[in-house]
Amino acid sequence: MRIVQLIDSLETGGAERMAVNYANALAKKITFSGLIATRKEGLLLSQIDEKVSYLFLKRKKSVDFKAVFQLRKYLKNNKIDIIHAHSSSFFIAVLAKITLPRVKIIWHDHYGISQDLTLRKSLSLKFGSVFFKGIISVNTALEKWAASYLFCPDIIFLPNFIEKSVILNEKISLFGSEGKRIICVANLRPQKNYELLLNVARSIKDKFPDWSFHLFGKDFKDLYADRLNKMVAEFKLQDTVFFYGAVKNVGSALEQCDIAVLPSFSEGLPLAVLEYGLYKLPAVATNVGEISKVITSEKEGQIIESNNSNQFIEAIQILIEQPNLRTEMGLNLNKRILSDYSEDAIIKEYIFWLQSSTNFVVKNTN
Structure with missing residues (x-):
């Protein structure tokens, strides 16, 4: 199985960090794990594992044909099976799929304002969901919302997980008294x-x-x-x-x-x-x-x-x-x-779901 994570930026938000977590974790489990930032890089760039294939698209606008065809070239050259698109990156994923129909899209919903979803409307997302093979929701409220609003029946709730620590030499000096x-x-x-x-x-x-x-x-x-x-x-x-x-x-x-x-x-x-x-x-x-x-x-x-x-x-x-x-x-x-909420527990469930949804066989690279 060959999977690429798609995310709009690598700043320190929750969706961005989960894109990096998935890419790093999958690099230990599957044949190919990639990560693509579409619009902006950021602090999380330094936390991408060396085994992960990385690309920055430098996308300038919503419909950026140069970025779409650069993405298509990457998908084709690396024989990608699945685009795992996080949050708003689904849009460019759909554009790429239209040019390369065999690629499957998994959309990951990280929407943080989930106390009241009745006003959450997005026609572009609703239309885009026609092209989704599956949807991952980070909480049960989002799972129910996706089932009622979007056109993709294969929906799973998978909680976020913590990646095994990334070793960084940078130590932060804090103000205040130690122990308080x-x-x-x-x-x-x-x-x-x-x-x-x-x-x-x-x-x-x-x-x-x-x-x-x-x-x-x-x-x-x-x-x-x-x-x-x-x-x-x-x-x-x-x-x-x-x-x-x-x-x-x-x-x-x-x-x-x-x-x-x-x-x-x-x-x-x-x-x-x-x-x-x-x-x-x-x-x-x-x-x-x-x-x-x-x-x-x-x-x-x-x-x-x-x-x-x-x-x-x-x-x-x-x-x-x-x-x-x-x-x-x-x-x-x-x-x-x-x-x-460990990496091993969630990735195991994720791969099992992908196998049942897409009929792929995962060969452990370890």
């Missing part, structure tokens, strides 16, 4: 609800002034980022809250922190929570998306209602005051992640 750091990994978007976290940080600062918050995620330099910076200044949190932007090696930061949080209004299945577990961190997260299916009990983490600052403050305070509980909770979440 709280981390949040999420791009600076409104649905991540950083306003809640800053309100929580103001209350935590009053009770525990030595504790600090470390926020990792892309800063889009927009009105939302301006609002957050103004809140930091208004609340006098300059020595408590630190923004680092997007980084190559967030694992280095996670290793140096003691509590992990995710205050989102809406999520699919956030990789951040899986990473928290991988690094044995106790987590406090809102009850949105599939988070409650990852953190299934109070022994594995603290789940609070969305936008409830009092619950959030109380949950963090408990963890600050009880270091033994932090250790126990982090270890329990780690066991859960390694058991149910």
Whole structure:
């Protein structure tokens, strides 16, 4: 089986990281694993395994014939069987398939605002789904939406997974006191609800002034980022809250922190929570998306209602005051992640589904 992952950019978003994860994982399992970035490269470029075939299309517009025929040439030369198209990259995948009908498309839906899907409409996606061989949804709500809205009957829910650690030499230096750091990994978007976290940080600062918050995620330099910076200044949190932007090696930061949080209004299945577990961190997260299916009990983490600052403050305070509980909770979440959200478990299910959907036989390259 010869599969290429298709993604619009290699910036540090969830869909982008899963495209890299799949490409790297499949390089160990199948004859050929490739990855194509269509529009933009980014920090994740350095995390692509050397065994993965890589191409950058430099696509300039939605219908870019030069990029389409460059993609077609790559597919033909490398005898690709399946395009695994992530998120909005489905469009160029469909254009390429029209010129090369034998290639099959698997579309991977990473849509993060999945609390209310009734308003999610896309005629181009609906039309494109006629050409899909199968659909992967990252949560059960998206699975149901695809079944009701799109024209592809073969749909599977596959949770995100954590790739075995990529070794990077880059070590991140954090501000704040060792043993008293709280981390949040999420791009600076409104649905991540950083306003809640800053309100929580103001209350935590009053009770525990030595504790600090470390926020990792892309800063889009927009009105939302301006609002957050103004809140930091208004609340006098300059020595408590630190923004680092997007980084190559967030694992280095996670290793140096003691509590992990995710205050989102809406999520699919956030990789951040899986990473928290991988690094044995106790987590406090809102009850949105599939988070409650990852953190299934109070022994594995603290789940609070969305936008409830009092619950959030109380949950963090408990963890600050009880270091033994932090250790126990982090270890329990780690066991859960390694058991149910590991690379090996998800890739095994993925390959089995592809075999049943496409009638391909997978020969292990190991």
